[in-house]
Structures are given as structure tokens and as C-alpha cells.
Amino acid sequence: MSLxxxxxxxxxxxxxxxxxxxxxxxxxxxxxxxxPPNNNTAASxxxxxxxxxxxxxxxxxxxxxxxxxxxxxxxxxLAFAGFGLYVGYLYMNYWLxxxxxxxxx
Numbered sequence: 001m002s003l004x005x006x007x008x009x010x011x012x013x014x015x016x017x018x019x020x021x022x023x024x025x026x027x028x029x030x031x032x033x034x035x036p037p038n039n040n041t042a043a044s045x046x047x048x049x050x051x052x053x054x055x056x057x058x059x060x061x062x063x064x065x066x067x068x069x070x071x072x073x074x075x076x077x078l079a080f081a082g083f084g085l086y087v088g089y090l091y092m093n094y095w096l097x098x099x100x101x102x103x104x105x
Contacts, residue, residue: 006018036101036104038101038102038103038104039102039103040097040101040102040103042103043097043102043103044094044097047090047093047094047097050090051087051090054083054086054087058079058080058083061076061079062076062080
């Protein structure tokens with residue numbers, strides 16, 4: 001039966017078809033829709049490593065400009081603003097990680 005013919009079925013059969021699975025799962029795959037497996041630990045570790053490395057790079061850049069060069073320019077202030085946006089981006093990634101999880105389709 002094609003999807004064009006679904007309108008000719010009784011409403012109960014239409015609901016059963018529309019609320020059912022689209023296809024059967026592949027051989028050997030067991031669907032887990034209630035608690036799907038994810039890899040949140042790896043995603044959390046990657047986000048934390050990126051945050052630590054970016055903080056270290058920003059601190060090195062800031063200290064070199066303030067203590068060695070002793071001149072702060074416009075591009076340094078823009079880099080600081082960009083770093084703030086990057087930290088906000090990482091915050092949103094942590095929020096998504098805790099709310100929905102990564103590696104879940």
C-alpha cells in the first residue's frame with residue numbers, strides 16, 4: 001500500500017500506521033528510544049580540554065601584552081571579546097550536553 005491510499009483507510013488504521021515505525025530495525029540492532037546510548041563522557045572531556053587550552057592561550061596572550069609589550073591595542077580588546085563569545089559558545093554546548101546529549105540521532 002502506498003501513502004496515497006492511506007486516506008481511504010478507517011481512522012483507527014490510519015493512526016496505527018502513522019504512529020508505528022517507518023521501517024524495521026537492521027539485523028542485530030535493538031532500538032532503545034527511551035534511554036538511547038550516547039557518548040557524553042567523551043564530549044564533556046573534549047569540551048573541557050578545549051576550554052582549558054583556550055583559557056591558557058588567552059592568559060599567555062594577555063600577560064605578554066600587559067607585562068612584556070606593555071601596550072594594549074584594539075585587536076587585543078577584540079580578541080578578549082571574541083574569547084568571551086567562545087566561552088558563551090562552550091556554555092551552550094555544555095547546556096546541550098546536559099539537556100539532550102551528544103552522539104544521539
